[in-house]
Amino acid sequence: MQLRLGIGAILAAIFLVTYATPNWVSTPSNVRNIVLSPLFWPYILGGLTGLIGLGLALSGWRGDPGEPVNDPIPDPGAGAARLVGFAALMAVTFWAMPHLGMVWTSMLAFLALAFLVKTRHPAAAVICAVAVPLILYAFFAHVASVAIPQGELVRLP
Amino acid sequence: MSLYDSVMAGLALVGNLEAFLSLAIGIVIGVVGGAIPGISATMAVALALPFTFPMAPINGILLLLGVYKGGIFGGSIPAILIKTPGTPASSATILDGHPMAERGEAGRALGMALWASCTADFVSNLALIFFAGFLASFALSFGPPEFFALILFSLTIIAGVSGESLLRGALSALLGLLLATIGLDLVYGTNRFTFGDPNLMGGLNFIAVLIGLFAIPEVINMVWHPTGHVGKVQKLGSKWVTFAEYKRCFRSIIRGSFIGVFLGSIPGIGAAPAAFLSYSEARRKSPNKANFGKGEIEGVAASEAGNNGVAGATLIPLLALGVPGDVITAIIIGAFMVHGLQPGPMMFVLNVDIIYGLFIGLILSSGILFIVGGLAIRGFRPVADIPKRILMPMVLVLCIYGVFAVNNNIFDVGVMFAMGWVGFVMGRYHIPAAPFLIAFILGPLLEDNFRQSMLMSGGSPDILLRGPITWFFWTLTVISIVAITRGTLRADRAGG
Numbered sequence: 001m002q003l004r005l006g007i008g009a010i011l012a013a014i015f016l017v018t019y020a021t022p023n024w025v026s027t028p029s030n031v032r033n034i035v036l037s038p039l040f041w042p043y044i045l046g047g048l049t050g051l052i053g054l055g056l057a058l059s060g061w062r063g064d065p066g067e068p069v070n071d072p073i074p075d076p077g078a079g080a081a082r083l084v085g086f087a088a089l090m091a092v093t094f095w096a097m098p099h100l101g102m103v104w105t106s107m108l109a110f111l112a113l114a115f116l117v118k119t120r121h122p123a124a125a126v127i128c129a130v131a132v133p134l135i136l137y138a139f140f141a142h143v144a145s146v147a148i149p150q151g152e153l154v155r156l157p
Numbered sequence: 158m159s160l161y162d163s164v165m166a167g168l169a170l171v172g173n174l175e176a177f178l179s180l181a182i183g184i185v186i187g188v189v190g191g192a193i194p195g196i197s198a199t200m201a202v203a204l205a206l207p208f209t210f211p212m213a214p215i216n217g218i219l220l221l222l223g224v225y226k227g228g229i230f231g232g233s234i235p236a237i238l239i240k241t242p243g244t245p246a247s248s249a250t251i252l253d254g255h256p257m258a259e260r261g262e263a264g265r266a267l268g269m270a271l272w273a274s275c276t277a278d279f280v281s282n283l284a285l286i287f288f289a290g291f292l293a294s295f296a297l298s299f300g301p302p303e304f305f306a307l308i309l310f311s312l313t314i315i316a317g318v319s320g321e322s323l324l325r326g327a328l329s330a331l332l333g334l335l336l337a338t339i340g341l342d343l344v345y346g347t348n349r350f351t352f353g354d355p356n357l358m359g360g361l362n363f364i365a366v367l368i369g370l371f372a373i374p375e376v377i378n379m380v381w382h383p384t385g386h387v388g389k390v391q392k393l394g395s396k397w398v399t400f401a402e403y404k405r406c407f408r409s410i411i412r413g414s415f416i417g418v419f420l421g422s423i424p425g426i427g428a429a430p431a432a433f434l435s436y437s438e439a440r441r442k443s444p445n446k447a448n449f450g451k452g453e454i455e456g457v458a459a460s461e462a463g464n465n466g467v468a469g470a471t472l473i474p475l476l477a478l479g480v481p482g483d484v485i486t487a488i489i490i491g492a493f494m495v496h497g498l499q500p501g502p503m504m505f506v507l508n509v510d511i512i513y514g515l516f517i518g519l520i521l522s523s524g525i526l527f528i529v530g531g532l533a534i535r536g537f538r539p540v541a542d543i544p545k546r547i548l549m550p551m552v553l554v555l556c557i558y559g560v561f562a563v564n565n566n567i568f569d570v571g572v573m574f575a576m577g578w579v580g581f582v583m584g585r586y587h588i589p590a591a592p593f594l595i596a597f598i599l600g601p602l603l604e605d606n607f608r609q610s611m612l613m614s615g616g617s618p619d620i621l622l623r624g625p626i627t628w629f630f631w632t633l634t635v636i637s638i639v640a641i642t643r644g645t646l647r648a649d650r651a652g653g
Contacts, residue, residue: 005586009328016335026347033616038342038349041604045335052328059324070585073382086380090574093557097567106557110550113376117383119546132551136558144211146562 003060009053016046085116101151106133167513170215171521179216180518181525183223188526188533190224191231191243193543196552198228198244200372202488204552206364206495207559214496215511219518221492225485226278226468226522229428230530233270233461234537238263246428246464249436253449253456260452261396264534268398269454270461271530273410277462279523280414281421281469285476286516288422289505292477296502301609302620306630308603311424311480313634316592317641329583330592336361337600344608356568363491365560365569366576366597370590371484372556373577378584379549398454406458409439413459417466422473424482427591428464435463469519475500476512480599484591487598495563 021042031037073079089112096105110129119125137156140146150156170176183205190201205224209217232244237254250270257266299307316326339350340360351357403410413435420431439459440449449456471482472489479501481487493500498508505512560573580590614620621627 001586005325005328005588020350024352025349027342028345028347031345033611035611035616035618036344036608038345038347041607042335042338042349045331045338049328049331049335052324052331055324056328079381082380082383083377086377087578090577094567094571094574097557097570102557102561106554109557110554113380113550113553114546117380117546117549119544121544121547124544124547125550128547128551132554133558136554139208140558140562144208144562146210147565148558148561149567 001060002056006053006055006057006060009049009056011053013046013050013053016049017043021046082116086113089113089116097149097151099151100153101155102149103133103137103156104151104154106136163509163513164517166510167515167517170510170514171219171518175213176216176219176514176518177521179212179220180223180522181529183220183225184227184522184525184529185223185533186220187224187227187229188231188234188529189227191228191247192234192533192537193548194235194239194241194243196243196375196548198225198232198246199484199488200375200552201228202485203368203371204555204559206368206488206492207562209492210495210562214493214498215514215518217496218489218492218511218515221489222472222515222519223522223525225489226465226526227529228485229465229468230271230274230278230461230526231533232464233274233457234267234533237266237270237457238537244428246432246467247460248429249432249460249463250457252436252460253451253453254460256450256452257454257457262452265396265398265402265454266452266457267534269402269406269457271527271534272398272403273406273413273458273461274465274530275523275527276410277414277417277465278468278526279520280411281418281466282516282519282523283469284418284422285469285472285519289473289477289512292473293502293505296478297506299502299626301606301613302623303626303630305603305606305610305621306627306634307478308480308599308606310630310634310637311474311482312592312596312599312603314426314637314641315424315595317637321587321589323641323645325586325588326592329588329590330596333593333596334600334603336366336593337597338604343601343605344612356566360601361572361597362560362563362566362569363494363598364563365572367488367491367594368556368560369573369576370580370594372552373573374580374584374590376549376553376556377577377581379545381581383546402454403458406455409435409443409455409459410462412438412442413462414466417463417468418470421467421470421482424474424480424595426467427471427483428467431467432460432464435466436460472519476504476515477502479504479602481595484594487591487595490598 021039025039025042027038034040089109093105093109107129114125137148141148186205187198187201190196191198202221202224205221209220228244229246232242232247233250234243236242236247236250237258240251240255242248242251254266312330316330317323339357341358342349416435417431420426436456436459439455440446443455445453445455471486474480474482475486475490481490490500556573557570560569561567563569583590610620
């Protein structure tokens, strides 16, 4: 784990120093001193990330006795499938909010998540899925005066 | 403004029902949040933050401080009753609290936890009141080089002690600093990693990052392993703590409170080490040391005094220097910012009414915690029975609304989702999230002070060592790095 993390940090640092910073950070042409340039800080951070990555990789390569281990779960395949499902749920939620409105999207996201993790209380899940977004809507829209997205279909008062 | 005027100005702010209710509601939310395994005090504060937006600044901040204090005590309830700490700070409470619960003395253990918590909280609040003003007046003489050295020291110690490894803590802090570079450059206003997107020009929204980092990974963890935690709730029993027992444990409680105050005032240490240190000191000095670990009430008192002693003291660096000492105060600094306030020495000059209002509110909070905590002990069972697979979808929906409400921007919800996955991956690789968040907050401040120093000196780095204050912080930084590295190497050798 430590070795993989270290290699990942080194690769990220190389990418940051050689590509990301020169291409994605703009600097005025009249900056005389490099320490005052907008480029300076990202370069320093990139370099330090590389050094830390090197340290992690070395300690992983030497076989660090303190290397942490994650607790195993009974069904890693199903767990991974659920994670993919949840990532898709997040993407759909993000996309649907401006179209369906935050309240309806939240209701669907609540239900989808509750059933994704196989809730043993489906009736309570349905009640909460309807009630929680409505209560939050009432608070944020009418107390906090936040313009909660209403969507294009059903609009709430 | 004289001290009398300042106190009166503070009283004018908090001497009303609204402020009192904000504090009380905050404590209730905190105790309930801390008592639910999976919703730590940190998550409770993060989730409560968006609800403070429409409130007056003092009421919003008092509510969050109430959540913080309630959450730290609330964590002891599941620690004693179901052997699962509601917050990491309550881990030491399990050692003696749960054996007492197994003997049918849960009510007695919880009662002592409450008394010790309230006493330590009170001591901690007094320490805050006495030391924050003094430290702030000292910090008024800080310039950019001094602040740069101070922030660097804070980040070093936070990265070093927050997790299991200095390297992983440092990587976390560097990632936070990198993320903080997104947006327009502080001096020239040019784009940095914005890809021409106007949503990124102001930088990533702090609240989206923090909720994404601390609440969403809990939801993802539950998706990964939905039946991860099921615990058996012990009965309270008929025995309750007596005043004689409180008196017997008083020395350990006061010692633990001071340990908490001392460790809490150093950025990065946090409540869990304070609880363990207080516990081990109580065991070392107690005539009943043989009973420790087998259900000794003094052990519960010491660990709870240790972790609650931290609660007020972590606000010392926050209010006096503008440096959050732990994750929860990092979230609270967000509340200050949302309300247009900047914690730090200048706040003691410009917003002295708010400072004294907070002090008065904090003193009140110990009493309110005593009442709310007593009720929560008796009403824990329904809280423990909330199904996690209903609770987490609720958390997801709360996060969506809360993050959107900050800027009325759906982009922030996307940032929160992305940060949730970052937090989950960090958790799988045992990279602590606290240095990431604190570095993300302090990053612009660190860079700004560095570049101001360079502008002042015409690019000469000598200015970073210009006086005794900078030397003091640089020395502390070097000592911390050496001590943490030596500790890590020693632990590795012992493990190998």
